[in-house]
Amino acid sequence: MSTKQDDYPDLHKVLILTQRPRRPGPLSASLTLGWRALLKIKYVPEQLFDVTAFPVIFLLMFTYLFGGAIAGSTGEYLDFVLPGILVMSVTMITMYTGMDLNKDIQKGIFDRLRTLPFWRPAALVGALLVDAVRYLLASTIMITLGYILGFRPGNGFGGLALGVLLLLIFAFSLSWIWTFLSLVVRTEKALMGISMLILFPLTFLSSVLVDTSTMPEWLQSIVDVNPITLVVDAVRGWVHGTVTNQEIYTVLIVSLGIIVVFAPLTMYKYRNKN
């Protein structure tokens, strides 16, 4: 049981590092953690299934299922429903952010990251940045498919791009709700259950699939204050050139409100997680 120093001849060399680098800036730390999330996609590309297949199926299904009945023709309905499905799909996949974080917590990497001296929100911001890439991917796929099927944005692709940007901002803010929940809820399964419980009624009781004016008044009053409706109306408006400033500001204020409430809550939980 002798100590064999030659076993690790280079160990001494790596240990005599006299100066410590300066702690990284918030942006650098966030981008590094974003890089980590990208690497995970590299190893498990199947996880992109939710942002590729999901939107395609949704779009095809709803267009051909409801098109004739609701709008008289699938072509007309497509113009109406595509912005809605866009919002619905992206909203749905925001919940994976929380699930990824929840998985991290159950492993040791969470503790490791928390003992490193970088700007703490970077761990979440980095992941959210990569999620924005995933949302963008989902949007691109859907719009491309829509175009093939005959979708033409009335306001050109510039309006469409701005609509997508607004959607990304909203999705980013929504993600903080899931990161917060992932720090509170114990298991991934429970988290998924709760997320679905919130998202399902929220996305269906909205203007995603239908015009709200045909709904009974009591329902209309609920649907009209649903944040998803607000986002769908703004995106749809931007796509077809009917958007008002008020619609845009409302979405921005709602997004900001969610971040103001849930980002600090998330960071508080992140710091004090047992």
Add this chain to the structure above:
Amino acid sequence: MSKSNVSDDFAIEAVNLVKKFGDLRVVDGISLKVPRGSIYGFLGPNGAGKTTTIKMLATLLRPDEGSARVMGFDLTNDANHVRQCISLTGQFASVDEDLSGLENLILIARLVGFSRKGALSRAKDLLKAFDLEDAAKRQVKKYSGGMRRRIDIAASIVTSPDLLFLDEPTTGLDPRSRNQVWDIIRALVRNGTTVFLTTQYLEEADQLADRIGVIDHGKLIAEGTSKELKASVGAGRLTVHMNTVEDLAKARRILQEMTDDQVEIDERLLRLVVHIANHIDAATAISRLVTENLQISDFSMGQPSLDEVFLTLTGKTTGQSESNEEVSNVDQAG
């Protein structure tokens, strides 16, 4: 190194740390001092509060009561400075299992502030030093237990920390990998790092630690060098296996003459166990048996097990039957 308060002699100075989970006081008033450049072993069974204590000292958990200075900085008010001098290797893989060894080290190097280029070269140096070059591009989840532990520790010393926390660094490792980890820990300390490690094994604490604290139910129930602790526990244990029942009886009589304690006898296994103070007494006992021409099939000298330490210190067992950890085991040919 540069920023910590050098006039401070202690790497850790904790006073009356308490952590409660609900009504349960998981850590119940722990005070300890760890001199710089030493290895401190924190010994205790599962659930004793070892990990919770480490998490508090590593700024992951806020103590409910008490205070501590780590590398001269206050644990609660100056957590960011503390984080710059410490590193933690948790009980479970504390790297990202989905990433390769190289990617993990680059990730951490970038997060402590290395440039892109600097991070890559640091990661490569570390992989080389830890003999993991061949596995650099493999996902960590495909590593063996020993390799995993090595990448864990490599990840902890990306910026050679002043103080390294190791939570059960060798639990579940085979003896060869365990020895490798021990060698690494010794090399770290030779280079001036202070190491605070937890373990369930007395032998590990004995091999590595300058001072050992024994923890049970959140309380420090004994502290000292391994010698002091073993002295407080009492003798080591000599186990002798005989070839025949007749010899077993004779051997028992001879051994009984040498001790005040009762010699334990197991006729089915033809085994005698006697508490004996040191190796010299043990050697004398064996040589007397040999002079009497008794047939010994095997004998071994064991340290007191963790169970025995606990039995002595608390008057109860740990609830896990950790068998004696043998330090020498000699086979006699017929």
